[in-house]
Amino acid sequence: MPDGNAVSNETFVVQMKSITKVYPNGVAANQGVDFNLRKGEIHALMGENGAGKSTLMKMLFGLEQPTSGEIIVNGEKLELTSPSVAIAHGIGMVHQHFMLVPSLSVAENMVLGMVPKKSGLFIDRAKAIEITRQYSEKFNLHVEPEAKVMDIPVGMKQKVEILKALVRGAKILIMDEPTAVLTSQETAELFVELKHLKDEGYTIVFISHKLNEIMEITDRLTIMRNGRSMGVYNTREVTKEQISRLMVGRDVVLSVQKDRAVPGDTVLRVRDLEYVNEWGKKMLDKVSFDVRKGEILGIAGVEGNGQKELVDMLFNFNVPNSGTATVNGTSILGLPQQKIRELGVSLATSA
Numbered sequence: 001m002p003d004g005n006a007v008s009n010e011t012f013v014v015q016m017k018s019i020t021k022v023y024p025n026g027v028a029a030n031q032g033v034d035f036n037l038r039k040g041e042i043h044a045l046m047g048e049n050g051a052g053k054s055t056l057m058k059m060l061f062g063l064e065q066p067t068s069g070e071i072i073v074n075g076e077k078l079e080l081t082s083p084s085v086a087i088a089h090g091i092g093m094v095h096q097h098f099m100l101v102p103s104l105s106v107a108e109n110m111v112l113g114m115v116p117k118k119s120g121l122f123i124d125r126a127k128a129i130e131i132t133r134q135y136s137e138k139f140n141l142h143v144e145p146e147a148k149v150m151d152i153p154v155g156m157k158q159k160v161e162i163l164k165a166l167v168r169g170a171k172i173l174i175m176d177e178p179t180a181v182l183t184s185q186e187t188a189e190l191f192v193e194l195k196h197l198k199d200e201g202y203t204i205v206f207i208s209h210k211l212n213e214i215m216e217i218t219d220r221l222t223i224m225r226n227g228r229s230m231g232v233y234n235t236r237e238v239t240k241e242q243i244s245r246l247m248v249g250r251d252v253v254l255s256v257q258k259d260r261a262v263p264g265d266t267v268l269r270v271r272d273l274e275y276v277n278e279w280g281k282k283m284l285d286k287v288s289f290d291v292r293k294g295e296i297l298g299i300a301g302v303e304g305n306g307q308k309e310l311v312d313m314l315f316n317f318n319v320p321n322s323g324t325a326t327v328n329g330t331s332i333l334g335l336p337q338q339k340i341r342e343l344g345v346s347l348a349t350s351a
Contacts, residue, residue: 011075012036013203014060014172019069021055029055030066031227037172042194042204044214044235047224047247053207056224057174060205061093062086073172092165093174096181098157102150102279106143106160107132110167135163141193150279154304155186162193173197174205179213181302191217211240223247264293268314268345273323275309283309284320315340315347 014037021030030052037043045053058064060071062080071078073089080086083093100109107128132145141159144152149160158178165173175194179187194204194217206218214221215235223230223246230246268291275284283306291297301307312318314325316337325333327343 012072013039013074015072016056016060017070017072019056019059019071020067021052021059021064022067028227030059033069033224033227033229035060035222035229036232037203037205038220039203040198040201041219042198042206042217044218044221045205045207045224046209046214046221046243048209051224051247052227053224054176057093057176057205057207060086061091061174087168087170090169090171091174092168092170092172094158094161094165094176094178096177098161100149100157100160102148104149105145106147106149106152106156107145109149109160110135110145110164114168131167132163135167139163139166139193140196150281154181154302155183155189157304158182158186158190159193171201172203172205174207176207177209178206179208179210181304183302186302187213211243214243215240225249261295263295266290267293268325268327270314270325271323273310273313273320273325275306275313275318275320277309284313284323287323311347315345 014035016033016035019030019033019035020028022028033052033056035045035056045057047053055064059066060080062082062085065079065081071080073091076089078085078089080089080091086093101112104112105125105128107125108123110132111123111128129145132143135141136143136145136159139162141163143156143159143163149157152160158181162173178190182190191213194206198204206214208214218235220232221235221238221243222232223243225247233243270290271288273284273287274282276282287306287310289297299307299310309318313320314332316332316335319334323333324331327340327345330343332340332343332345
């Protein structure tokens with residue numbers, strides 16, 4: 001395996017030197033981490049959940065401050081005390097959970113907190129639409145300026161977030177799990193757009209767990225484990241197996257052998273679930289399915305297509321407008337969570 005700790009004397013657009021972040025409860029999220037970015041590269045930041053990736057990037061974007069260490073951007077040592085300071089130095093961030101105002105239009109979100117304004121606090125909508133169209137065409141990121149954010153698909157929301165960063169002057173773009181909410185087609189489109197930005201001289205940090213995507217889109221990668229850097233590698237010089245081993249500290253089986261399922265009787269029966277959210281949007285439209293004993297049922301869909309709402313209904317975080325859900329013949333809709341657990345149902349959340 002190549003030497004992951006070799007460092008040249010080249011000039012970097014970002015240097016994070018010996019970054020340590022210790023929270024008041026004593027938890028060390030980062031311990032002496034070095035992280036360097038070249039101009040015009042797509043650089044992967046990899047590691048398991050809790051490895052310290054997001055914390056490191058939050059410090060680069062000014063959302064958090066390091067306990068010790070220094071951050072140098074374009075040769076200047078900086079105190080990134082807030083996102084506005086980071087933005088002023090050309091650093092933008094696209095969060096995994098989008099930071100958009102659902103009730104406002106795409107154009108209004110684009111210029112929120114910026115000029116143009118007509119008078120007082122009111123946004124000049126015509127100018128905002130013009131700016132949105134201009135940047136959309138410049139970077140080949142198609143969006144609908146006048147559509148409300150609550151009504152647009154998740155792939156377009158991500159484009160709005162990218163354009164928001166670019167319109168504020170970002171030259172260094174941090175993308176936190178950017179494909180987690182996208183379909184395969186949307187991911188392919190995003191990669192075309194990221195390669196275009198790279199060709200234009202933009203620098204991109206790509207945080208991800210997905211090895212196939214990392215191998216396809218990135219130039220270099222930094223691997224983190226338990227808050228420490230496990231080295232920096234040229235992507236083309238390492239294998240998926242080597243990356244996995246560095247991430248988790250042991251060999252990882254990348255293919256799973258699975259016996260054929262022999263399901264039994266139906267244990268969960270869902271019929272015609274409907275739910276309309278607070279914005280008046282129908283999130284569940286007559287959803288019906290069965291889960292049988294001894295099987296794993298997958299529910300596929302990108303973020304915003306009703307999966308969360310469905311789980312909320314089944315564990316009494318919310319109540320549907322209509323429909324039924326039973327476990328072994330007992331209705332669970334609106335049932336206290338303790339009673340649902342007594343029926344043998346548990347919920348393992350993603351965060």
